[in-house]
Amino acid sequence: MATPACKAKWQLKNEDTWVHRFFDCFPTAEEWFLPKTSHCRAIAQQAWKGSLDYREVPLAAHMIANYQHYVNNTIHVLPDSEILVVRTTELWHDLKALDEWLGGTGRFGHEIEGTAVTHGSHRYANPVLNGTSMLAACCALLPELSVYRDLLARAANLDQITKDLEREEAVKHCGSKSWEELQESCSQLHAS
Structure with a gap:
């Protein structure tokens, strides 16, 4: 299953409301880790855990592939493989x-x-x-x-x-x- 291509912030200015909600939540890096609202906190926590569903939030596809994602799909499948x-x-x-x-x-x-x-x-x-x-x-x-x-x-x-x-x-x-x-x-x- 292919993930959609990621876009830069400047390419997203006129995209759907999810983008606006995301950048309203996190206008700075500091607010990414110290979100004030429960909506923003939920987005941040899903991103940290690699649990954002890119089918629901296609513009966040780049946030699903954390280290744990790759470990689950490689090392856990072939645990004796050399890293x-x-x-x-x-x-x-x-x-x-x-x-x-x-x-x-x-x-x-x-x-x-x-x-x-x-x-x-x-x-x-x-x-x-x-x-x-x-x-x-x-x-x-x-x-x-x-x-x-x-x-x-x-x-x-x-x-x-x-x-x-x-x-x-x-x-x-x-x-x-x-x-x-x-x-x-x-x-x-x-x-x-």
Whole structure:
């Protein structure tokens, strides 16, 4: 079953009312993780959990494919398979190393190597979330971060030092020093 193509915000200006409701709910990244109304909170929670039904909300098709979605459709189906990862932050480095690891040359040609495609996202300002908003974002995405940690642990093409650094960087980005500290901070946030 194919999902509909995703569109940029500027392409959606004149689309159906769902789009307007979505952007009314979340005009900023901060409001995505700290929604004020129950309607907005429901949309956000469904997106975080990867449970938005793109048949009901076709413009949100890109929100259904979280890490858990891919794990459910790959690793859970073939649990003994080897896991190979490509990190977006190290895209060309990982692709080159992976290609060489699989017996290739690691060369993709000068016309594509090192290129990036933003689909227009570079035109939008991306304000940095403040500490509280970042923690709320990380807590909302805690199940996804857990899946990410599991994928890193099983990644056959990354050495242990790289795996450890990636895990440390993820919790550091959330303002924590360890996974346990992040979980505790999230428990306190949910209790308040």
